[in-house]
Amino acid sequence: MNLVEFLDGFARPLVAGGDARVGDPLDVRTVVEWEIYLSEAAEALMAIDSARETVASGLVIRPPAMPFGGDELRLCAALYDALLLVHPDVDRWLARRAKDRVRDAALELARLPAPDGRRDLLSRHTTFHNLFGLSRIDVRIRWWTGKAAFRGMRPPSRLVAWPSIRRVTEERESMSFSEIMPKEGDDGAVGRALIHASPLTDLLAPARSWPEFEWRPEVVAILADPELARAVAYHWLSAPNIARLHPPAAAAAAWERMLVRKKVPPADVRTVTAFLVHVASLYALAETGMADLDAPSGLFTDGGPAAALFLALPDVAVIADPALAAPPGLEEDPRLARRWRSHRKQARGPETQARNLALAEKLGAALGC
Amino acid sequence: MLERIALGQTRFSVPGVSVDTRGIAVGKYGALLFPSLDGVVGWLRLYGDEDSLDDLLPGMKLVRARTMLESRAFVLFIPAATSHVLDRAARCAKLAGGAAFTGTAKHFVRYRDERSPQGYDVVDLQPPPLGAEFLLHGEEGSQAYDREGELDARAVILKLSLRRKPGSERLDAAARAELYLSAAHGLAHGLVRYLLRSRVRTEVALVQPATESAFASAEERKGYLLARVHDLPERILENLRGVPGLTLFRGVTDNVAVEVGWAHPVSLSSCASLFARERFYLLRGARDRVVAAVDAIAGPLAWSSAEQLAEVRLPERAAEVVDATAKKPPALELEVRLVPTLNPPRRVVGTLIAPAELPHLKRLVYTLPPSMLAGHRVAVTERGALLLTRDGETVIPLGTVLCEATAGLLIPLGMDLVPRVSIEVLASALVRQAGGGRGAGLTVFPHEGGPFFVEEGALRTLERRVLARIPVDTVPIVDVSADAALGEPSIVNEPLGRFSLWGWKPRPSGSGKSE
Numbered sequence: 001m002n003l004v005e006f007l008d009g010f011a012r013p014l015v016a017g018g019d020a021r022v023g024d025p026l027d028v029r030t031v032v033e034w035e036i037y038l039s040e041a042a043e044a045l046m047a048i049d050s051a052r053e054t055v056a057s058g059l060v061i062r063p064p065a066m067p068f069g070g071d072e073l074r075l076c077a078a079l080y081d082a083l084l085l086v087h088p089d090v091d092r093w094l095a096r097r098a099k100d101r102v103r104d105a106a107l108e109l110a111r112l113p114a115p116d117g118r119r120d121l122l123s124r125h126t127t128f129h130n131l132f133g134l135s136r137i138d139v140r141i142r143w144w145t146g147k148a149a150f151r152g153m154r155p156p157s158r159l160v161a162w163p164s165i166r167r168v169t170e171e172r173e174s175m176s177f178s179e180i181m182p183k184e185g186d187d188g189a190v191g192r193a194l195i196h197a198s199p200l201t202d203l204l205a206p207a208r209s210w211p212e213f214e215w216r217p218e219v220v221a222i223l224a225d226p227e228l229a230r231a232v233a234y235h236w237l238s239a240p241n242i243a244r245l246h247p248p249a250a251a252a253a254a255w256e257r258m259l260v261r262k263k264v265p266p267a268d269v270r271t272v273t274a275f276l277v278h279v280a281s282l283y284a285l286a287e288t289g290m291a292d293l294d295a296p297s298g299l300f301t302d303g304g305p306a307a308a309l310f311l312a313l314p315d316v317a318v319i320a321d322p323a324l325a326a327p328p329g330l331e332e333d334p335r336l337a338r339r340w341r342s343h344r345k346q347a348r349g350p351e352t353q354a355r356n357l358a359l360a361e362k363l364g365a366a367l368g369c
Numbered sequence: 370m371l372e373r374i375a376l377g378q379t380r381f382s383v384p385g386v387s388v389d390t391r392g393i394a395v396g397k398y399g400a401l402l403f404p405s406l407d408g409v410v411g412w413l414r415l416y417g418d419e420d421s422l423d424d425l426l427p428g429m430k431l432v433r434a435r436t437m438l439e440s441r442a443f444v445l446f447i448p449a450a451t452s453h454v455l456d457r458a459a460r461c462a463k464l465a466g467g468a469a470f471t472g473t474a475k476h477f478v479r480y481r482d483e484r485s486p487q488g489y490d491v492v493d494l495q496p497p498p499l500g501a502e503f504l505l506h507g508e509e510g511s512q513a514y515d516r517e518g519e520l521d522a523r524a525v526i527l528k529l530s531l532r533r534k535p536g537s538e539r540l541d542a543a544a545r546a547e548l549y550l551s552a553a554h555g556l557a558h559g560l561v562r563y564l565l566r567s568r569v570r571t572e573v574a575l576v577q578p579a580t581e582s583a584f585a586s587a588e589e590r591k592g593y594l595l596a597r598v599h600d601l602p603e604r605i606l607e608n609l610r611g612v613p614g615l616t617l618f619r620g621v622t623d624n625v626a627v628e629v630g631w632a633h634p635v636s637l638s639s640c641a642s643l644f645a646r647e648r649f650y651l652l653r654g655a656r657d658r659v660v661a662a663v664d665a666i667a668g669p670l671a672w673s674s675a676e677q678l679a680e681v682r683l684p685e686r687a688a689e690v691v692d693a694t695a696k697k698p699p700a701l702e703l704e705v706r707l708v709p710t711l712n713p714p715r716r717v718v719g720t721l722i723a724p725a726e727l728p729h730l731k732r733l734v735y736t737l738p739p740s741m742l743a744g745h746r747v748a749v750t751e752r753g754a755l756l757l758t759r760d761g762e763t764v765i766p767l768g769t770v771l772c773e774a775t776a777g778l779l780i781p782l783g784m785d786l787v788p789r790v791s792i793e794v795l796a797s798a799l800v801r802q803a804g805g806g807r808g809a810g811l812t813v814f815p816h817e818g819g820p821f822f823v824e825e826g827a828l829r830t831l832e833r834r835v836l837a838r839i840p841v842d843t844v845p846i847v848d849v850s851a852d853a854a855l856g857e858p859s860i861v862n863e864p865l866g867r868f869s870l871w872g873w874k875p876r877p878s879g880s881g882k883s884e
Binding site: 013014016017018019020021022023024025027028029030051054055083087088089090092093094098101130133134135136137151152153180291292293294295296301334335337338 | 419420542543546620621622623638639855856857858859860861862863864865866867869870873874
C-alpha cells in the first residue's frame with residue numbers, strides 16, 4: 001500500500017464518509033516517510049481538505065487554514081492500526097508478538113503533543129469528527145449444515161448461493177466504534193489515546209458509551225475560546241429530543257468525578273462549573289416560548305440521575321459561590337429569568353437537599369473557598 | 370384475601386394484570402376510590418399540580434358507585450399507561466383520603482404500597498356477585514360495587530369556583546408584562562385614552578361572551594371591551610384596581626386568563642385540553658352568581674392597536690372642508706403646525722426640491738461623483754422631488770433641507786411641531802389623514818401646502834431613476850459551492866494474508882519504547 005492508496009482508501013472515507021478499508025498493518029517508519037511525501041499527494045488530499053473545511057465551517061465563522069499534515073496523517077494511521085487489532089484475521093495469521101508490535105505502533109502514532117491553539121484543535125477534530133460515527137457491518141450466515149460470521153467483510157457468494165434450497169439465513173448487525181474497540185488492557189489504551197489526541201472531538205461527544213468522558217486540562221482549555229465554547233454548547237443542544245439531556249448529563253457526571261480528583265486547578269473547576277450553569281440556562285431559554293412560564297418542565301422527569309445532577313448544578317454552585325449561581329445578564333430577559341426561577345423551584349426539593357449540600361462542600365473544597 | 374407478589378412472578382389470579390418492565394403488577398386502568406366528591410377534587414388538585422392531567426383526561430371516567438349495603442362512593446378510573454403514572458396517582462389518592470387499585474375489566478386489586486413493592490394478587494378469586502359492576506379487592510376484603518351513575522370529570526373541574534389567593538394581587542414586573550383588562554362600554558374610551566396618555570402599549574378587542582344563562586343581564590349580553598396591556602406600570606395598576614366596571618386578568622395559558630387575586634383550585638396549565646383552542650376564556654372570581662364564572666369568547670381574538678383610536682386632527686387646506694368641520698362640536702381637536710425652534714438641529718436626512726428646481730438637479734447628477742449618486746434615493750411627486758440620503762452622506766444642496774422629527778416624519782430644518790404630543794401617535798395619525806394607508810412610508814411636513822405622504826416603495830435609488838431601462842437577458846445559475854458532501858464512514862476489512870507483516874520496518878532508533 002502506498003500513500004495515495006492509504007489516503008483514498010482510508011483517510012478520505014474516514015473524513016468524508018464511505019468505505020474505509022483496513023488491510024495490511026502500517027509501521028511507524030512508513031508513516032514518517034509518508035509525511036515527507038505528503039505534498040506530492042495533493043490530488044488525494046484535495047477532497048479530504050474540502051470535507052474538513054466544511055466540518056470546520058459548521059463550528060466557527062472563519063475556519064483557519066489547516067491543510068492535512070503530519071499530525072493528521074499520524075492520527076489516521078494510528079486509527080488504522082487500532083482497527084486492525086480487531087480485524088477478524090488477526091488472530092488467525094498474526095502471532096501474539098506480532099500483534100503487540102502493531103499495537104505499540106498504533107500507540108506511538110496516537111501519542112501527539114497537546115494541541116497548541118484553535119488551529120490544532122480544529123485540525124484534529126475535523127480529521128476525527130466521524131470517529132463515533134464509524135460503523136462496521138457484521139454478517140452472520142446460517143445454512144442447513146453450518147454457520148459462519150463475517151466481521152466487516154462480505155461473505156463469499158458460495159455461502160449464500162441457492163438460499164431456498166440450502167435454507168440460508170443472513171443477519172446483519174451494525175456495530176459502532178465504541179462497541180468494536182477493545183476496552184480492557186493495552187488494546188483499550190489505544191482507543192483512549194486516540195480520543196485524547198483530539199480534545200474537541202472528546203468534548204463534543206461526552207455521552208458516548210466508551211471511553212468515559214473526563215474533564216482533562218486539554219478539554220477544559222477549549223472553554224477559554226468563546227466561539228468554540230459556544231459551538232460545543234449548541235452541539236449539545238442539537239441532540240435529538242429523546243436524548244436531549246444526555247450530553248450535559250454525561251458532562252455533569254464527569255464534573256462530579258473532577259471534584260474528588262486530586263491536583264485539579266481551582267480555575268479549571270470554576271470554568272467547568274460556570275460553563276455547565278450556562279448550558280443549564282440555555283435549556284431554560286429554550287422553554288421561554290411556553291405560554292405558562294411557571295409550568296413544570298418535562299426536563300426534570302425525562303432524564304436519570306446524571307440529568308438530575310446537571311439540572312441541580314446551579315443550586316449546588318450557589319451554595320459554594322453565589323457568583324456561579326447564574327450566568328451574567330440573565331435578569332435582563334424577564335421571560336428567561338422567570339423560567340430560570342421556575343427551573344430552580346422544580347430542582348429544589350427536600351429529597352435533593354442533602355445531596356446538594358454534600359456536593360457544594362466538595363465544590364467549595366475544589367474551588368479553594 | 371390479598372397476597373404479596375414476589376419479584377419475578379409473572380402469573381396472577383386477577384385477570385388483566387401483568388408485570389411491567391420494573392416488575393410491578395399493573396392492569397390497563399387504575400381505579401381510585403374516594404368516599405366523597407371532595408376527595409376526587411382534592412386528587413385532581415394534587416395531581417394537576419405535579420403532572421399533566423391532559424394525558425389522563427381522554428380516558429378518565431368518574432363513576433358514582435354503590436355497594437350491596439347501599440353505601441356510596443366515587444371511583445375515578447384513569448388509564449394506567451405506566452406504573453410511574455399509577456405511583457403518582459396512588460400517592461395523591463392517599464393524600465386525598467382515597468385508595469388506589471389496578472385492573473382491567475371487573476376485578477381491581479390493591480395497587481402496590483410500601484409493604485408489597487411489587488403489588489398484590491388475590492387468593493381464591495371469586496366471580497362478582499349478581500348485579501355488581503366491578504369488584505375492588507382490598508386488604509380488608511373484596512367489595513362489590515354497582516354503577517349508580519357517571520359524572521363528567523371535565524365538567525367537575527370547570528364547575529369549581531375560583532378561590533381567593535391572598536397576596537397574589539401584588540404583581541411583579543414579570544407578571545405585569547402582559548395583563549388583560551375588561552371594561553364596560555361606558556368606560557372603554559376613557560380607559561384607552563388613559564392608557565395611551567401613560568404610554569402603555571395596548572391592544573383592544575370588542576368581545577361578546579357566549580352566555581347561555583337565562584339570568585344574564587342585558588349589560589352582560591351587550592359585551593365589553595377587552596384590552597391586552599404590556600408592561601403595565603405598578604402605579605397605573607394601583608389606579609385601575611377597584612374601579613367598578615374594570616376587571617384585571619392574568620393569562621395562565623394562551624387562551625385562558627384568571628382574575629387577578631384569584632386562582633382556580635386545579636392547575637389550569639395541566640388541563641389545557643379542557644378549553645377549546647378556538648375560544649378565549651376569562652375566569653372571574655368575584656361574581657355574585659351560583660353558575661360558573663367563565664366567559665367563553667369566540668376566538669381567536671383579533672387584537673387592534675389602541676393607538677389607532679387616538680384622535681389627532683390636522684388643519685384642513687380646502688375651505689369647504691373647514692366650513693364642514695366648523696359645525697362639529699369642538700371636542701378633542703388639536704391643530705398641528707410648524708414653528709421655528711432654537712433647539713439643537715436634528716439629523717439631516719434629505720431635501721425637498723420644488724418642481725421648478727428639478728432641471729438643476731438633472732444637471733447636477735452629471736457632475737456628482739459615483740459614491741454620492743449611490744447614496745441617494747428619490748421620489749418625484751407633484752409637490753416636488755423628495756431626495757433622501759444614507760446615514761453620514763452629504764445632502765445635495767438644493768431645495769428645503771429636511772430633518773427627521775421621528776421615524777417616518779420629516780420636517781424642515783430649524784422647525785418643530787406643536788403641540789408636542791406623543792410622537793408615535795402623531796406619526797400614525799399623520800399617515801392616516803394624509804391618505805397614505807397603513808403601509809411603510811414617509812410623511813413630509815413642508816413650510817407650505819400641508820403635509821403629504823410618500824410610500825416607501827415609491828423611493829428609488831437616484832442612479833436607477835435617472836437612467837433609462839437596459840434590457841438584460843436572464844442566464845441560468847451554475848452552483849459552484851465548494852462544500853463537500855459529508856457521509857458516515859463504514860469499516861470494510863480486507864482479507865489479511867499469511868505474510869501481512871512482510872516488510873514491517875522496525876521503529877527508528879531512539880523513538881518510543883524498545884522491543
